[in-house]
Amino acid sequence: MEVPCVRVEREDGERTRATLAEADLIDDDYEITVADGWLYVPVTDPDGVPDEYVLVERAVDERRTQTTPAELLEFEPSYERLGRAALLDEDDPDRARAIAEAILESDLPVETVLNKASKVKGETRVRDWELLAGAGTEVVHREYGCEFALDLAEVYFSPRLATERHRVAEQVRSEESRSSERARQGPGASAERAFDMFAGVGPFVIPFAKRGADCVGVDVNETAVEYLRENARRNDVADRVTAIRDDVREVASEYEDWADRLVMNLPHSADEFLASAVTIAGEDCTLHYYDIQHEDDPFGPGERAIREAAEPEYEVTVETRHTVRSYAPHELNVCLDVRLER
């Protein structure tokens, strides 16, 4: 159907769109269209369009309204997105099924709906999932410019930690900062060496490597390590990533004195691995230590455990005490960024 449109050159498009929007003249029932090098902006009232603009009649598509799951249900459902999957945490099976149907019927780009069927458990921290819709539990997830393939039924992964991972990745000295260091200090200023003791599918290792770090990631879960290797290839950093399937305590002595940066994301039991962390730490090493503790003293137990393991060999400085999220009533997931210097 032909509708009145303002026709402008594409480079004037944004300015024109803003002027017409301010005058409340844009017809939102139709799409703004690019054709033959021109931009066509549908308008509601041709008589109200200022004389400086060219008005034409033009066939443009009707705008499709986006249907959300909440519009199809009588409530706002709660779910997380991971790639083309939606993750629910619903105890009531009827409610879970209704939400799954609404998500699939909506305009969200979702193919798979999974409902949490257990807590994370055991050494590998994997949870059970109920498949409500879709073909399986494997997804491809993107965060901060990195791509991660993973199978939720086989490995641990939490999209909720994306901001936290980014906070830590930004501390890795980038290629650019190292080349300016090299210019100042000579060739000694080499790539950072980062060691993730509980690496999973690589959500710390991959962004670190993308910033130029040489990385080692260890995990006991064979499938997680296979995905870590695949994710290193997907993100073009395979040459900077060594992935090892083992208990990190068995690997520590091979990497004695090695790391400039250590990540320990195994809350609840990271303290049991601090002796290995001290073995792997180099002479000036930043440790990112994750913990879950009561809100009354969320940082104290971790700090005491780190000091007990590292002092007096290392001077221990807690640089950041950071709350990642609340974990359970009165319990916090926290991170201590700690400098170990010898």
Ligand SMILES: C[S@@+](CC[C@H](N)C(=O)[O-])C[C@H]1O[C@@H](n2cnc3c(N)ncnc32)[C@H](O)[C@@H]1O
């Ligand atoms: C909470 S997950 C964190 C994974 C990843 N760093 C992330 O942020 O998604 C902890 C990981 O530690 C691994 N793990 C548990 N015990 C381990 C051990 N003794 N040595 C190496 N990895 C271990 C588990 O298999 C799991 O993948």
